Amino acid sequence: MLIAPINTRVARPHSLAGVLARWRYQAIGGLLVSTLVPYVVRLMVANDEIGMRQLHLTLLWCACAVILGNWLFRNVSIYPGVEASAFLLPSFTVSFTAIAIVLTVGRFEYARTQLIAGYVLSVAWFYFVHSTLHRHQWLRIGYLPFGAFDKLPQVPHINWVELPADGCPSNHDPIIGRLDAIAADLRIDLPDQWERTLSDFALAGTPVYHVKHLAESLTGRVELEHLSENSFGSLIPNTSFLMLKRLIDWIVAVIMGLMLLPLLLAIALAIRLTSNGPALFKQQRIGFRGEPFMVYKFRTMRVAEPGAMSERETAMTRSGDARITSLGKMLRRTRIDELPQILNILKGQMSWIGPRPEAAVLSRWYEEQIPFYRYRHIVRPGITGWAQVLQGHVADVADVQSKLHYDFYYIKNFSLWMDILIIAKTVKTMMTGYGAR
Known part of the structure; x- marks a missing residue:
């Protein structure tokens, strides 16, 4: 059995990881680093009215790209662990590329170097945030004791909480209120009561993960049980x-x-x-x-x-x-x-x-x-x-x-x-x- 006992350690609220765990501080930090830093550097060299106008407009466009990239990253990287980091670069690449296309097609004035610097710095900032949280933030994940729950790995910074097999706690239960997510073997027939409860949790915003995919994301490993188990449903990759x-x-x-x-x-x-x-x-x-x-x-x-x-x-x-x-x-x-x-x-x-x-x-x-x-x-x-x-x-x-x-x-x-x-x-x-x- 690989499940660890309950551990109540979490990132301290006033520690760096505790601050970065909050979305608003991630967004504010990303905006400051990726928009104001290139803005100040360009401000020191801009010496004409046209250059200043491009400087101010690009500042706004960079801010839009950072907000869009952060939103994309938060919505596509639904699993914690190593899998989330794979979505960071494409999310900001898509957001900054979209802004660049809008600027080019609309023939808007902007400073290309400032926009590129904003892209590089935003990726660097959010990689820093992700790696810091990965090292210091503790997650409490409840699991259903049915099916392949023994596949859940013992990994750092994850506290596993076994949920009762004979009854379903509600969203108002104090244990559930302190959980960041729930893991369940979604490929088996769960008790009817639990299937309804998992739906309620998902509707309330508590992530519900399939145990095998969650284990893969947390460890970066795939214990292949069938040769067809890849993202394309085929033995041959793309x-x-x-x-x-x-x-x-x-x-x-x-x-x-x-x-x-x-x-x-x-x-x-x-x-x-x-x-x-x-x-x-x-x-x-x-x-x-x-x-x-x-x-x-x-x-x-x-x-x-x-x-x-x-x-x-x-x-x-x-x-x-x-x-x-x-x-x-x-x-x-x-x-x-x-x-x-x-x-x-x-x-x-x-x-x-x-x-x-x-x-x-x-x-x-x-x-x-x-x-x-x-x-x-x-x-x-x-x-x-x-x-x-x-x-x-x-x-x-x-x-x-x-x-x-x-x-x-x-x-x-x-x-x-x-x-x-x-x-x-x-x-x-x-x-x-x-x-x-």
């Missing part, structure tokens, strides 16, 4: 996005390859000078649609003596592995060791974002031990991915199965916005080292 993603991957790989070439050569030279062996590590891995390919990485380990370890042991990398060199630790922590895979992207074997490709010997072993493991090959493997930024490197079968649930969550929510969220988390890992293992 083929249009697959084609667009391949084109974007190739263009970015060409640009990044040319820009990073001097750095890559310098790292290769440093590896050769600090340890014996080649600069690049090559290994056969399983990729898109189960096809094997040769992956390239910077070598971060000492070269093993022939016959010293089995093929499976050689392919595994464990936490604190003694074979990792001093330079290799730095390359792994910042994920720089993965950059030679730009060659794999140019060949069409990999993507920038996707499930990490496993060594062929390990992949065959995992396929024998874990149901549905091969389904992760339905999309191109990536240099970084959802499982990589949330869990990091694993080797044991139990840990691999847990990591596989993150891969299924990515496949189920396969989209441009999901990729952008992963890129943001990867940049954070590369800058801080947090999350890399």
Whole structure:
């Protein structure tokens, strides 16, 4: 049983999280940061009447875009947890794009730089708000003890409250009054009284969530029970996005390859000078649609003596592995060791974002031990991915199965916005080292 006991901790009203939990303070902060900051900066450089008029008008248009974006975000991100953050960027992209279209079609005067700055700052502000609340705000969620309620996970900042099975409390019940939401297995036949009560709660504004989807949103994982369980009702994700993603991957790989070439050569030279062996590590891995390919990485380990370890042991990398060199630790922590895979992207074997490709010997072993493991090959493997930024490197079968649930969550929510969220988390890992293992 994974349900935690009732815990009454909540964000303190006068703490930063307590203040940011209130919608009016989120909106006021967003307006101040994304409209007044660009306004003041532009005010310092505006030196004519036309420039001042554009400045004042753009201030109003930015405010409209921020209010619209916040409204969209609050209405489309109905689930708490990691799923909500995936809707933040598209919500503000839609609102600012809509305002830009109105300005262009209506031939209104506005300052383009000020509008773009407002967009960037509004996204940054609401990401800050969301991450702060995610770390500090406690939610009290009641659950019905019927069906798959044991699927609800033990996660930080969630207090689970078991609701009575033999009776339905009313909206005026003091326990219900302190709940932020209710979780129920909506795929089973609930008692008639509870079905009516859940409808009453929903009508009164208390969110009612299906337990499985709520668990996915809180953890960022999908425990796949049936192969058809993705957002499209098909085993194959959105083929249009697959084609667009391949084109974007190739263009970015060409640009990044040319820009990073001097750095890559310098790292290769440093590896050769600090340890014996080649600069690049090559290994056969399983990729898109189960096809094997040769992956390239910077070598971060000492070269093993022939016959010293089995093929499976050689392919595994464990936490604190003694074979990792001093330079290799730095390359792994910042994920720089993965950059030679730009060659794999140019060949069409990999993507920038996707499930990490496993060594062929390990992949065959995992396929024998874990149901549905091969389904992760339905999309191109990536240099970084959802499982990589949330869990990091694993080797044991139990840990691999847990990591596989993150891969299924990515496949189920396969989209441009999901990729952008992963890129943001990867940049954070590369800058801080947090999350890399």
